[in-house]
Structures are given as C-alpha cells and as structure tokens.
Amino acid sequence: MTRNLLNRIGQAAVVLLLAFTASFLLLQALPGDALLIKYQNPEMGLSAEQIAEIRVLYGADAPIWAQYGNTLWNFLQGSFGYSIQAGVPVNTLLATNLPPTLRLASLGLVFAVLLAGTIAFAATLAPFAWLRNLLVSLPALLVSVPVFWLGIMLIQIFSFRFRLVPVINPSEFQALLLPVATLAIPIAAPLAQILIRSLDEVQTQPFVAVARAKGASRLWVLWRHVLRNALLPVLTIAGVLFGELLAGAVVTETVFGINGIGRVTEQAVSNQDTAVLQAIVILAAFGFVVINLLVDLAAPLIDPRLKRSIGATA
Template identity: 65%
Template sequence: MMRNYLLHRLGSGLLVLWAAFTLSFLLLQVLPGDAVLIKFQNPDLGLSPQQIAEMRLAYGADSPLWQQYFHTLLAMLHGDFGYSVQAGVPVSQQLASNLPGTLRLALCGFALALILALVLAALSRQPVLRPLRALLQSLPALFISVPTFWLGIALIQAFSFQLRWIPVINPSPWQGMILPVITVAVPISAPLAQILLRSIDQVTTQPFVAVARAKGASESRVLWRHVLRNAMLPVLTIAGLLLGELIAGALITETVFGLGGLGQLTQQAVNNQDVAILQAVVMISALAFVLINLLVDLLMPLFDPRLQVASGGAL
C-alpha cells in the first residue's frame, strides 16, 4: 500500500537525520579550539578567569558530552538550534536571515542545470547536428571537471572585467544572481546530462519507439513525447543524490561572489568554531536531502505508470 511505503520512506528519512545529527555532533566536538574561549579570552574584553568560567557554564561547554548530545538533540526536535557564541543571538534568527538567499541560489541553479542537461540532450539528437554529436556529448565531462570556485572567478573575469556586461559593484538583484546561478548550475548539469544521454540512447532502442516512428511521428515528437519521458527516470534518481553537491556548490559560490547566505555564515562559523551554527547547517542540508529524495520517489510514478500503485497493490 502507498501508506505503508510512505511510512517506510519517512522512517528511513528520520534514521538518516538522526545519523547525520550524531555523526556531525561527534565530529564537531573533536575539532580543535573552543568557541567560548575564542570569543571571551580576548584581552580587550577584560574578563577574569572566573567570568570566563561562568560563560562556559552558561553555554554548557563544560557539561559531559552525553548531556550536551541529548540536550542538543531534544532542543532541535523542538526547533531550537541553540545560540551562536560569536553573535550572541539564536541560531534560528541567523538562519532566517541567511537561508532564503541560499535557497534562491540553489533552486535557480538546479533549474538551470536541468535546462542545460535537456538542451544538450536534445541538440545531440538533432539530425542536422549529427556531425557535432560527439562534441556535444563530451561537454558534460568538461563541465564536471571544472572546479566551482575557479568557474566563478573565471566568469567574473570574463563578464565583469573584460566584457563589462555585469557590474561587480552594486549590481541589481537580478544582475547579481546571473553569474552565481551559472556557477552553481554548470557542474550539476554535467552528471544530469551524462545520465540523460545514456538513458536516451537506451530508450531509443526500445520497440515502442520503433512503433511510434512507424506510425509517422516526427523525430521531434518521438524525442519529446516518447523518449524523454521514459529517459527521465534515472535523471530523477541522480537529481536527488546531487543535492549534497548542489548545497556545497552554493556555499562555495556565495563565498566567491560575496553573497549573503549560508556560505558566508558557515565560513564565519568555521573561523570562530561556532559549533551551534555548523550543526544547524548540517541538519538543514540533511533535511533538504531527505525531502528532495522523498519528492523524487513520489514523482517517479508520474513518468513510469508501471511504478504506480495499483488498487490494493504495492509500489
């Protein structure tokens, strides 16, 4: 039954979130340095050792590890991500001001990556471009080999300093998003295009494609109506798995372009050993990964009727 399948997927998702929390908590605890000491041992603050000890007690830095673990876990279950040691404000407040920018960049980048993958796949199947098919099919390998930070710097150099099409200083909101979105989209589009091209080659050999052609359907209709719909199944699967790379690419891109978002917040948290912020960023990334993969599982039956749940059957 669909209900049992959804419950199973939700249970698996909760297990993934718990594992991500536990692993990130343990790894962050063994990092060298101490956020409380980094902030309050500054000689300019003039705090005594006793006052610093009181601050460590207030932030729970001296509590046993198991107490910190369960306290943090229970707090996150209630939507409380704790306090930032450096900023002195709730982490949720910082997330609320930085998360929308990262989501906008990630979603626009993912949409552009899908468009690039579809365009490359469609162009490689056009009869007039048959001599260039090998070149088009080699582009994804080039895209995936380009480091995100290098691509961002190269785009700034080309379009801002050389061509002067996009201003670097005080760009408009939409101008400021063009190069970062391209920087995020290009590496993500590469594996999508590679999987889609291979899938199209496999689907075109199926008997139903030959039947569609025999009925007089044009190549464009066969491609868009019959081939792509069936070839999208592996692409949907890999799209969910690429979410981690998408988030990482967005964080690096924000740093390169100086954009406000989780990238800048994460960089500051790493420099200051602000564990609460780093833990929150990890959990948000894990939650997004679980939700996207659950959405992919729900969308796949729309592309392949064989995966739909029959009345009283199972997925």
C-alpha cells in the first residue's frame, strides 16, 4: 500500500511539472507583451527608461530558460508572482477570489451527486418501461446543454417569469441556488449514465438473486448490496469530471456575475496577465491531481478486491 501511494504521488508530481512546463511555454508564445500593453499607454506618461526598469523588476528581460527556472522555483515556494494589471501579488488575488469558487464548485458537486443518484435510483426502480426509458434518456439530454445557455434559461424562468429567485439584492442562499444548479446539471448527467449502467450490471450478479431469494426487498438489496459494488465506476468518472467542474465554474461565474476565479480568469485573458493565468492553470491541475489521487486511494475502501490486488503487486 505504501509503495502504491508513493507511486501515485510521484505520478502526480510529474503531471504537475508537465502542466507547468506546457502552460509556461504556451503563455510565453502568446503574441504581444502585457507589460508594454499596460505601461506604454501615453496616459501613464512613462519614459522608455522607466519601462525598461519595470521589465527588469518583473524579470521580463531575462532569457526564456532563466524565466522558466525562476518561475518554477517561485512556484515551489508558493509564490506565483505579481499581477501586471492589478499590481498586487497573485497570491492575494487567489486568496480573495478562490473561496467563492471553491464554495460554488463543492456545492455543485454535492448537488450533482444527489441529482445523479436520484435519476439512477428512479430509473432502476421505475415500475413502467416508458418511465424507465424516459429517465434513462434524460442524462443524454442534460449533458448536451451548454452551461451558459442553461444559466441564462434558469434566470429567465425562475427569476423573471416565476420571480422565485430575486436578481437584485438576493440573500446568500438565494444567490447560490441558480449558479449551483447551472454547474451541477451538466456534471450530474454523465454520473447518472454511468451509475444506471453500473446498477444494471451489478443486479445481474448471482449474489443479488440469492439475497432476493432470502426474502429481501428490491429496495433493500439495491441499497445494501448493489450500490456499493456499483459505485467504483462512478467514483472514477467523478474524478475525471473535476476538470469539467472547474471549467463550468468559470462560465457560471461569468453568467451570474460572481467574483471568483472565473472573473479573474476572464480579466487575465483580456489583459494577457500571464502570471495570473499560469497560477490558475497550475491551481486547476493541482486540484485535478489531488482529486484523482483521493479517488485512487478511496477505491480499495469501496472494493476490497482492489486492496488485495494492490497488496499482491506490492
């Protein structure tokens, strides 16, 4: 088990290094110079010598390999540099804007899991074939809905038509309802698809027939015996969908005007603020790696057969 954990951590470190290198090279290849775009503005009244000093201060005049090494070393120390447009450390921007995004993403994930479980259980226990077919086809419809369109439609329906969620001066709870739903619905769709198929597959196993033969109800067998064996594929796909969760959070924050990482990303792209963009990319990669590492560690707890196979290969 320890060897497997060390291997996973080593793989995670390699993934983060590759993500850092790719983001650094791609951002450096962007046309234009964010420093010149900002400080060569005639309204600022800076001379060429002053602009050159600013470039030295930001390290923009150093060779590309030196910039790479300095940036990597700073990242390892937890320093993400300075935002060119905001003029403050990137750490400050992240500390201010990351909590709303984490709250939105975590609530969206919880709601997505609950929605996916509800659809899957309803489809499995549906008493009529037409109702089951309707529920089974529902995730395919939800996964095809664009996030920005879904957010706009939810605002139109629940805020403007039925006036259930106020647009102006909503409470903290009301302000989260539509963004969380917008983020969760597209994520819940593939989770529901995988869970429905996994439940159907597990229900064909002999131990299910034995449990039913002993007098257990269908709901009891589904909850006590089938669900745990069907969760592993869902857990795996949930880790993969974490990246989509972050991407959806960026779009959702833009639609609903939430001040989070999505708004910071939008402004950084518009202003070519490479330090901010690279920090956000590495932060997203780190979150993705951590989530998938936790999924790998949790899998043997759900399926003991994986624990025995890991012990056999160690």
